[in-house]
Amino acid sequence: MSSTISSGRPVPALDIACVRGWLSDCETKHVTCGILEDSLSTNDPVDIILIDVRNNRIVKGNTNERYLAVSYARGGVKCLEATKANFDTLQRDGALDQQKLKLPKVIEDAMKLTMSLGERYLWAHCLSIVQDDQMHKDSQINSMHQIFGKAAMTIVAAAGRDANSRLHDVGAGSRSSYLAENFIEGRRFIARPANLRYLLEHGSYGNNAWAYQERILSRRCLILTQYQAYFHCQTSTHTDAGDCEPQDMPSERDMPSSPLATVQMERSLDGKSQFDTFSKGAMSLYSSLIQSSTRRHLSHPTDRLPAFDGISAILKSCYGSPSIAGLPEAILDVALLWVTSNPQTPTHRTRSLPSWSWASHPGSIDYLS
Numbered sequence: 001m002s003s004t005i006s007s008g009r010p011v012p013a014l015d016i017a018c019v020r021g022w023l024s025d026c027e028t029k030h031v032t033c034g035i036l037e038d039s040l041s042t043n044d045p046v047d048i049i050l051i052d053v054r055n056n057r058i059v060k061g062n063t064n065e066r067y068l069a070v071s072y073a074r075g076g077v078k079c080l081e082a083t084k085a086n087f088d089t090l091q092r093d094g095a096l097d098q099q100k101l102k103l104p105k106v107i108e109d110a111m112k113l114t115m116s117l118g119e120r121y122l123w124a125h126c127l128s129i130v131q132d133d134q135m136h137k138d139s140q141i142n143s144m145h146q147i148f149g150k151a152a153m154t155i156v157a158a159a160g161r162d163a164n165s166r167l168h169d170v171g172a173g174s175r176s177s178y179l180a181e182n183f184i185e186g187r188r189f190i191a192r193p194a195n196l197r198y199l200l201e202h203g204s205y206g207n208n209a210w211a212y213q214e215r216i217l218s219r220r221c222l223i224l225t226q227y228q229a230y231f232h233c234q235t236s237t238h239t240d241a242g243d244c245e246p247q248d249m250p251s252e253r254d255m256p257s258s259p260l261a262t263v264q265m266e267r268s269l270d271g272k273s274q275f276d277t278f279s280k281g282a283m284s285l286y287s288s289l290i291q292s293s294t295r296r297h298l299s300h301p302t303d304r305l306p307a308f309d310g311i312s313a314i315l316k317s318c319y320g321s322p323s324i325a326g327l328p329e330a331i332l333d334v335a336l337l338w339v340t341s342n343p344q345t346p347t348h349r350t351r352s353l354p355s356w357s358w359a360s361h362p363g364s365i366d367y368l369s
Contacts, residue, residue, distance in 0.1 A: 013169055033235055040219075046062060051123070053122055056094050058087075066152055067152065068121070069123040069154045071205075072160050077104065079163055096127075109170040110122060141309055154215070154220065157205060169224070196230055199223075200215065212292060220232065286315065293308050294358065315328060341365070349362070
C-alpha cells in the first residue's frame with residue numbers, strides 16, 4: 001500500500017486588526033446584537049473590579065464601563081488572587097507587573113490581548129472578585145448575567161486546561177497546524193481539528209459549569225483554540241482560518257445555540273417573550289439549560305446552584321418568576337419532576353439545600369418528558 005503524507009496546513013498568526021474589525025462590525029452594523037445590548041442597558045450598573053491593563057493594576061468601576069471579560073477553566077491552580085489583605089496594594093500603578101510571577105498565565109495573556117485590541121479594562125474572576133470576602137463574592141456571583149452580558153466581548157480560553165494554560169498565539173507561540181492531508185492509494189484523506197461545537201462541549205473548558213454559564217451569558221465571544229480563533233455573536237460566526245478550510249468540506253463554524261439570548265431579544269422587541277409566563281416552551285428551555293449545566297464539572301458541589309445563578313436571573317427577567325433553590329416558582333410543580341441520570345447510584349447530596357432541589361444532588365439531571 002503506497003501513501004503520501006503532506007505537511008499540516010498552518011494558520012497565520014492571530015490578526016488583531018481582523019478581530020477589531022469583527023467587533024466593530026458587530027457593534028455598529030448588527031441590528032440583532034444591538035437589540036440585545038439595548039435590553040441589557042435598562043439594568044442599573046453593578047459595581048465591579050476591573051484590571052487596568054495600561055497601568056497594570058486593579059481599579060473600581062461598574063458595568064457601564066467599556067471592558068472585556070475572560071472566561072477560562074480555573075483548574076484548582078494556586079495563583080495571584082485579590083484578597084482583603086492585598087486589595088489596596090493591587091490598586092497601585094504597576095502592582096500586577098510586580099506580581100507577574102504569581103499572575104495566572106491565562107490572565108497575563110488576556111491582558112496582552114486586551115491591550116493589543118486597544119481596550120483598557122478586563123474583568124477576570126481571580127482579580128475581580130475579592131476571594132476571601134464572602135459578601136463581595138456573593139454579590140458578584142449573583143450579578144454574573146450583567147458582568148458577562150455587558151462586557152463588550154468575552155475572551156474564551158477554549159483550549160486551556162487550567163488558569164496557567166497560555167492563550168495560543170498570544171503567549172503560547174505559534175498555533176498547531178489546522179489540518180493534514182494524506183493520500184493513500186490515490187485516495188485523499190484529511191484530518192482536521194474538532195469542530196467548534198465539540199470544543200465547547202468537551203475538554204477542561206467545555207466540561208466546566210462555571211465556564212458554560214459565562215459563555216452563554218456573553219453577547220460576543222472571541223474563542224481561542226490551539227488551531228484558530230473564532231468570533232461569535234448573535235448574528236454571525238467568523239474564523240481566521242477561512243483560507244485554510246478545504247472548499248469541498250463543510251465549515252467548522254457550527255456553534256452551540258444561545259437560547260437565553262433569543263428569549264432576551266424577543267422580550268426586548270415585543271415587551272414580552274414568546275412565552276410571557278412559564279409554559280411548555282419555557283419549561284423546555286429551562287430543562288435544557290439544567291441538563292447542560294449539571295452534566296458539567298464543578299470542583300465544589302456547593303457551587304452547583306451559584307454556577308446557575310446568572311442563568312436564573314435572565315429567566316427571571318424574561319418570565320417574571322423568581323426561583324426557589326434553582327426551581328422557577330411559577331412552575332414549581334413541573335420543575336420538581338427531575339431525575340438524576342443514574343438514580344441507582346447512591347449520592348451524597350448538599351445538605352444546605354432542600355432535597356427536592358436538583359442543585360442538592362450531584363450528577364447530570366434530566367426532566368421527565
